[in-house]
Amino acid sequence: MRAPRAQYPLIWRxxxxxxxxxxxxxxxxxxxxxxxxxxxxxxxxxxxxxVGLIQIGDASLRTLDTKTFLTSENYxxxxxxxxxxxxxxxxxxxxxxxxxxxxxLVTLIFAFPYAYLMVRTPSSTLRxxxxxxxxxxxxxxxxxxxxxxLIILGNQGVVNDALGLVGVSPIRLLYNYPAVLFxxxxxxxxxxxxxxxxxxxxxxxxxxxxxxxxxAGWVKTFRYVVLPLSKPGLIxxxxxxxxxxxxxxxxxxxxxxxxxDFIANAIYDQFFRTSDQGLGATLSLMLVAVGSILVGVxxxxxxxxxLAMGDDGK
Amino acid sequence: MSDSTSKSLVIWAFVxxxxxxxxxxxxxxxxxxxTAGNIITxxxxxxxxxWYASIAQASDLRQAFVRSLIVATICTLIAIPAGTLxxxxxxxxxxxxxxxxxxxxxxxFTIPLIGSGIGMMLAFGKxxxxxxxxxxxxxxxxxxxxFMIWAVTASARNLSxxxxxxxxxxxxxxxxxxxxxxxxxxLPGVITGSLLMFILALxxxxxxxxxxxxxxxxxxVQIYNSIRSIITPDLAAISVVFIVCAGLVIALLDRLxxxxxxxxxx
Numbered sequence: 001m002r003a004p005r006a007q008y009p010l011i012w013r014x015x016x017x018x019x020x021x022x023x024x025x026x027x028x029x030x031x032x033x034x035x036x037x038x039x040x041x042x043x044x045x046x047x048x049x050x051v052g053l054i055q056i057g058d059a060s061l062r063t064l065d066t067k068t069f070l071t072s073e074n075y076x077x078x079x080x081x082x083x084x085x086x087x088x089x090x091x092x093x094x095x096x097x098x099x100x101x102x103x104x105l106v107t108l109i110f111a112f113p114y115a116y117l118m119v120r121t122p123s124s125t126l127r128x129x130x131x132x133x134x135x136x137x138x139x140x141x142x143x144x145x146x147x148x149x150l151i152i153l154g155n156q157g158v159v160n161d162a163l164g165l166v167g168v169s170p171i172r173l174l175y176n177y178p179a180v181l182f183x184x185x186x187x188x189x190x191x192x193x194x195x196x197x198x199x200x201x202x203x204x205x206x207x208x209x210x211x212x213x214x215x216a217g218w219v220k221t222f223r224y225v226v227l228p229l230s231k232p233g234l235i236x237x238x239x240x241x242x243x244x245x246x247x248x249x250x251x252x253x254x255x256x257x258x259x260x261d262f263i264a265n266a267i268y269d270q271f272f273r274t275s276d277q278g279l280g281a282t283l284s285l286m287l288v289a290v291g292s293i294l295v296g297v298x299x300x301x302x303x304x305x306x307l308a309m310g311d312d313g314k
Numbered sequence: 315m316s317d318s319t320s321k322s323l324v325i326w327a328f329v330x331x332x333x334x335x336x337x338x339x340x341x342x343x344x345x346x347x348x349t350a351g352n353i354i355t356x357x358x359x360x361x362x363x364x365w366y367a368s369i370a371q372a373s374d375l376r377q378a379f380v381r382s383l384i385v386a387t388i389c390t391l392i393a394i395p396a397g398t399l400x401x402x403x404x405x406x407x408x409x410x411x412x413x414x415x416x417x418x419x420x421x422x423f424t425i426p427l428i429g430s431g432i433g434m435m436l437a438f439g440k441x442x443x444x445x446x447x448x449x450x451x452x453x454x455x456x457x458x459x460x461f462m463i464w465a466v467t468a469s470a471r472n473l474s475x476x477x478x479x480x481x482x483x484x485x486x487x488x489x490x491x492x493x494x495x496x497x498x499x500x501l502p503g504v505i506t507g508s509l510l511m512f513i514l515a516l517x518x519x520x521x522x523x524x525x526x527x528x529x530x531x532x533x534x535v536q537i538y539n540s541i542r543s544i545i546t547p548d549l550a551a552i553s554v555v556f557i558v559c560a561g562l563v564i565a566l567l568d569r570l571x572x573x574x575x576x577x578x579x580x
Contacts, residue, residue: 019487028488035407039415042400042463045392045456046421052433053425059436110335113328119577130329131573132564137336139560141517143534144553147541148339151346151356151550158342158356186335197577218321240423247426249520254541264428264520271432280432288429295424299417307420 053288059281071278079282089266089283095177096262100246103184107241108234110185111192115233116226118193119200138190146254149183150174153255175257183251188244192237195306199233200226235305239298243291263287340557347550354547365551375552378536381447382516385532388451389515390508393462396455397511398504401466402496406475422457430457431524438525450525450532454515461514462507468578469503470496502571513563517556 026034061075083089118130137145152158153173160170173179203226211221249264256262261269263283270280342356350360369375400419409415422430431453438449473496481491519534526535533552540549567573 015490019489022489035403035409038399038403039409041396042419042459043415045396045452045459046419048434048437048452048456049421049425049430052430052435052437055436055440056429056433110328110332113325114332117325117329127577128568128573130333131576133333133336135564135567135573136340136557136560139513139517139563140340140556141519141534143519143538143541144343144517144556145339147537147545147549147553148343150541150545151342151354152338156355186339189332189336194576201577212317217317243424243426247428249428249523250538254538264426267428267432281436284426284429284432287426291426291429292424307423308416
């Protein structure tokens with residue numbers, strides 16, 4: 001009785017045991033519930049964000065008592081009133097929104113040819129080079145990149161040294177709005193290219209050949225064939241770039257040197273400098289609201305573009 | 315000028331600018347780290363490895379780096395099962411409310427990082443776990459989770475359901491089908507996703523800044539704090555550690571899945 005059983009390889013017996021165990025834990029009649037169980041860990045993890053948002057909402061309704069440095073027990077809308085009426089926050093918000101808009105436009109203009117060349121080039125060496133040039137900064141992180149820009153753009157930096165050689169006196173290139181926007185464009189380029197590339201891959205190159213054999217120049221082909229068909233990529237890239245740059249912290253802090261704060265910097269200061277949690281929470285919540293409205297409107301109008309996960313949107 | 319030359323001229327003008335812009339900080343940091351002088355300059359003032367020797371001595375930098383590695387490892391270990399299962403579930407099965415679930419799972423991308431960070435800071439603070447590293451790891455996992463799910467779904471979409479049906483027809487029970495058919499098919503996505511999660515968590519700055527205190531700073535936060543005081547060349551040397559890590563991950567990605575993975579059409 002025992003002898004033939006032993007001839008089964010160990011792996012078979014283990015698999016059978018595991019199968020029986022799986023059947024015990026999750027019998028096949030529960031099959032319809034399986035995808036939900038598989039989704040559960042991810043849902044719980046993202047749920048942390050929801051819990052966090054609720055905490056922010058709670059904190060935003062309490063004001064800070066400047067005498068005792070305690071937050072109030074009862075709820076009030078005073079923080080919201082302050083944010084909406086004080087000129088400082090309006091200035092910071094419009095600076096961030098304007099910045100996000102400019103950065104998105106400039107980034108897309110540079111990302112599009114990059115993605116296009118990367119997808120269309122017949123040379124696999126060039127493609128690999130472009131990919132590596134893209135991933136290297138993407139994987140290095142914002143702080144190190146900002147540090148690089150400090151070395152390049154500083155008063156004794158590379159650019160000013162070069163200008164000095166041709167007799168131009170040093171220009172202050174750092175700690176101003178253009179420096180922050182420039183840093184943001186560089187930070188956003190990899191995101192934008194990676195969102196655009198799948199959409200461009202999906203456009204058959206025969207379409208472009210067809211357009212040109214019918215007599216369209218490349219500008220016309222680009223305008224009427226490539227651009228409309230790359231819409232999902234433009235949506236994905238535009239959304240990612242605009243929300244990330246609207247809410248960035250590191251680049252305004254490092255390249256703006258405290259004079260070019262974006263909303264995220266104002267929020268940080270409320271929490272860690274003035275310790276006014278309520279006001280900081282109010283600002284965070286309003287930023288989340290603006291971001292979500294932006295994303296929501298775009299999703300409603302155009303779908304999720306290349307941001308889509310799973311089977312939807314095709 | 316012919317049509318195609320003007321086209322490639324225009325494209326190359328943009329691409330060349332983009333390449334310079336993308337690579338300039340990396341190259342300058344690399345160069346500056348080898349300086350023999352005591353201030354940061356590029357081109358470097360003579361060549362030496364003395365700043366590398368000095369960071370090898372600095373225990374605070376080394377500890378900060380180890381902490382970053384721990385955070386990245388925790389993040390990746392959580393993201394692999396959570397993201398893989400979710401990605402497979404989204405593609406393979408008909409899920410009710412699939413659209414809502416998708417939008418919900420994209421929340422980490424649509425909620426601004428500062429909002430996510432502050433929210434988790436308040437939430438973790440409430441249950442009193444701030445001050446250890448694992449909440450930072452979990453937080454990094456949450457904010458980048460869509461990358462993992464997205465990588466897995468990209469692979470899972472290429473898996474034909476017929477393969478699993480064929481296996482079932484030959485008598486393979488569910489777990490065996492999962493382990494021998496589904497999992498190998500999505501493996502490129504899992505590898506890509508986990509490498510992304512690891513490197514992004516290693517570099518994560520803002521969420522780290524919000525969740526760590528002075529005793530457990532991670533390396534990006536440490537660098538940020540030092541940039542604001544004095545910029546010495548040892549910062550360039552420590553930044554090179556990040557550049558090397560990024561290079562390693564790219565090499566691994568290329569070896570294991572091929573960088574072309576990111577160019578697949580959707």
